[in-house]
Amino acid sequence: MTFNTSSTFTETAQVLLEIAPDETTKAWQQTERFSTANNRWNAYLNRLSLNIILPWLREEYAPEADVFPNNASLASFWEITNGTAINCQAGRIVIIPSEAIDLSEMRIPQEWVDIPTWAAEYYIAVQVEPEDGWLRIWGYTTHAQIKAKAQYDSSDRAYSLSQEEVFSDINLLWIARQLCPDEVIRAEIDPLPALPPTQAENLLQRLGNPEIFIPRMAIPFATWGALLESSDRRQKLYQKRQGMPTQFSVLDWMQHGVSDLAANLGWGQMELQPSFVGARSSELGEKVTALVRELTIDGGKYELRVSPKVNSTAYIWRIELRNAVSSQLIPGGFKLRLLTEDLQAFENNEDVAITAVENLFIEVALTQGEGLVWEVEPTPMESNGEILKF
Structure with a gap:
C-alpha cells in the first residue's frame, strides 16, 4: 500500500491516498450482507475508507489506533448510517466518506454527534473515488465545532458545516492536540431516554423489516438514538434486516x-x-x-x-x-x-x-x-x- 500526501487539488496540505485494485475487490467482498443495494454501497465506501486510512493513521500518527467498538460491530453501523469510528490516544475519530465531487460542505449524521456512546472528538471528511483509485482526506472538525457552528438539517438528520468552517490540514489535528491538550473539543450531550424492554422489542420488530428502507427516519430521533445506544439492540436490528437469526x-x-x-x-x-x-x-x-x-x-x-x-x-x-x-x-x-x-x-x-x-x-x-x-x-x-x- 502506498501513502502519498498531495496538494494536487488545492493549495492546502490535504492527504491523498492510493487505492490499489485489490483493495476495492476486497472491500466489496467484505460487504456482502446488507438489506439494500444502497446500504451495501454505503458499507463498501466505509470499509474501503477504513482499510486505507487505518494503516496510514497507524503509520503516520497513532500506532495504537483501532476500530471502535470492534470489527464485528461495523456492519450494524453501516446498515443504518454513514460513518466509521476509530479510537486513538488523541480521542475518537469518525471517518465520514462520500463520493461527492462538490466539497462545499461536510455533512455529519446526527447519530455520531448526539448519541452519547457514539460521539467523537474529531470528524474527518473523506472524498472517495474507487474507480480512479484514490481517496482524499479534505478536512476535519471537532464535536464542539459541530454543536457551535453547524446547521442542522431535519430532512436527513445531519449536521452541515461549510468548507470554510472545516480545517483543511489534517496535520493541525495532531499539532493542536499536542499544544492545547486541555482544549474543549467535545461538547456536552443531552442524555437519551431509557427505553422499556417491551418498547425496544417492538421497535426492533418494526424497524427490522427491510421494506422500511431508511429506519433512522421512521421514528423520532430521541427514540432512535436510545434504541441504538444498546450495542445488543443495534446488532439485532442489523440481523433482523438481513433475515438472519439473531444467534x-x-x-x-x-x-x-x-x-x-x-x-x-x-x-x-x-x-x-x-x-x-x-x-x-x-x-x-x-x-x-x-x-x-x-x-x-x-x-x-x-x-x-x-x-x-x-x-x-x-x-x-x-x-x-x-x-x-x-x-x-x-x-x-x-x-x-x-x-x-x-x-x-x-x-x-x-x-x-x-x-x-x-x-x-x-x-x-x-x-x-x-x-x-x-x-x-x-x-x-x-x-x-x-x-x-x-
Whole structure:
C-alpha cells in the first residue's frame, strides 16, 4: 500500500491516498450482507475508507489506533448510517466518506454527534473515488465545532458545516492536540431516554423489516438514538434486516447437524483428534466433533474451529484459528478475539500472533445458554460477527 500526501487539488496540505485494485475487490467482498443495494454501497465506501486510512493513521500518527467498538460491530453501523469510528490516544475519530465531487460542505449524521456512546472528538471528511483509485482526506472538525457552528438539517438528520468552517490540514489535528491538550473539543450531550424492554422489542420488530428502507427516519430521533445506544439492540436490528437469526445454536449444530443457512455462510462439521482440543494422551483414541467455518483472509484460506474440551468437568469450549493447509502457519499480526453477546471484551478474550504460529486459540468457560461473538483480524472476506449460542 502506498501513502502519498498531495496538494494536487488545492493549495492546502490535504492527504491523498492510493487505492490499489485489490483493495476495492476486497472491500466489496467484505460487504456482502446488507438489506439494500444502497446500504451495501454505503458499507463498501466505509470499509474501503477504513482499510486505507487505518494503516496510514497507524503509520503516520497513532500506532495504537483501532476500530471502535470492534470489527464485528461495523456492519450494524453501516446498515443504518454513514460513518466509521476509530479510537486513538488523541480521542475518537469518525471517518465520514462520500463520493461527492462538490466539497462545499461536510455533512455529519446526527447519530455520531448526539448519541452519547457514539460521539467523537474529531470528524474527518473523506472524498472517495474507487474507480480512479484514490481517496482524499479534505478536512476535519471537532464535536464542539459541530454543536457551535453547524446547521442542522431535519430532512436527513445531519449536521452541515461549510468548507470554510472545516480545517483543511489534517496535520493541525495532531499539532493542536499536542499544544492545547486541555482544549474543549467535545461538547456536552443531552442524555437519551431509557427505553422499556417491551418498547425496544417492538421497535426492533418494526424497524427490522427491510421494506422500511431508511429506519433512522421512521421514528423520532430521541427514540432512535436510545434504541441504538444498546450495542445488543443495534446488532439485532442489523440481523433482523438481513433475515438472519439473531444467534446460532452450537449445541443444536452438534446434535442435529449444521443448518442450511449456516452452511451457506461457510459453517460445517469435522472430526478432530483430541490432541487438537486439549485432551490427555490417554484419551487420544476418542475423536471429537468440531464446528468449522471457512474464512478467506488476505487471499489465504483459514478455518475457525469451535469444539468442546474433552473430558472437562467444566463447560469449556475452544475457539481456534488455523490455516486451512495443515503445513502452513498463521502469519504474524493475526488476531483472534471473542466478545460477549453485547459485543463487550472480557479478560483473556484475545490471542495474537506476534510471529508466524501454528494456531491461535482461546478457551473459555461458559454456562449453558451463554453466547459469544468471534472476530478475526485482518478482517476475513466473509466478515465477522455471528453470535454463537453455547
